[in-house]
Amino acid sequence: MRIELYHASKFGNGAKVAEELRRVMEAHGHQLNTHHVKDANPKNLPPADLYIFGSPTRxxxxxxxxxxxxxxVPLPPGTKYAIFATHADEVPDKKTGKMPTEEELNRLRRTIPDLDEILREKGLVKVADKVFNVNPETMKGPLKEGWQEKVEVFTAQILKSF
Ligand SMILES: Cc1cc2nc3c(=O)[nH]c(=O)nc-3n(C[C@H](O)[C@H](O)[C@H](O)COP(=O)(O)O)c2cc1C
Structure with missing residues (x-):
């Protein structure tokens, strides 16, 4: 399978996830090319069986x-994609000291849903998504421990859909 991955990493965390995805996919016998969006022309993407998009959060x-x-991106309807977002890790609420609930997190974290909405309108089909967390104190990294295992899980989810 040929996979093209586009990310917009600013501090290198998303780029690291992309590189690990490449390594793991290649270990499964698939070809994965990674690109930063600043080096790619969205109107002229190479043909692929799957596109992966990775975005930081603002x-x-x-x-x-x-x-x-x-x-x-002018990809035809039915094209498969997967998506990952990098987010600052959850922190307790300053006033209550409580960690945010799943519902609160879903309200705060719109990176994947926003991009999904754009891609869904084009008729693209999602096969998997994953959130990766970075240190909330720096907001710039490093990635939270266990991120490589998450890459393995993400890869398995993607491959299951083919
Ligand atoms: C100005 C700024 C605002 C940010 N806002 C958020 C935010 O609202 N939610 C969040 O989860 N992370 C936020 N972050 C953290 C980024 O998500 C994090 O830096 C990024 O995902 C790291 O990925 P990268 O190294 O690939 O750029 C913010 C970071 C910066 C610099």
Whole structure:
């Protein structure tokens, strides 16, 4: 299978996830090429069996460069995609000291749903998604421990759909 991955990593965490996905997919016998969106032309993507998009988060939403990239992509309906977002890890509420609930997190974290909405309107079909967390104190990384295992799980979810 041929996979093209586009990410918009700013501090290198998403790029690291992309590189690990490449390594794991290759170990399964698949070809995965990674690109930063700034080096790619969204209107001219090479043919692939699957496209993976990876986006950092700004104010709970996808970084502008990824949103703009995805809006321009002219992939035909039925094309399969997977998506990952990097987010700052959850922290307890300053007032209550409580961790956010699943429902609250879903309200705060719109990176994947926002990008899904754009891609769904184009008729693309999602096969998997995954959130990766970075250190919430720096907001810039490193990735939270266990991220490589998450890459393995994400890969398995993707491969199951083929
Ligand atoms: C200005 C700014 C705003 C951010 N806002 C959020 C946010 O609202 N929610 C969140 O989960 N992470 C937020 N982050 C953390 C980013 O998601 C994190 O830096 C990024 O995912 C790391 O990935 P990268 O190394 O690939 O750029 C913010 C980071 C910056 C610099």
């Amino acid at each position: 104010m709970g939403r996808p970084i502008g460069s990824m949103r703009r990239f995805i809006k321009k």
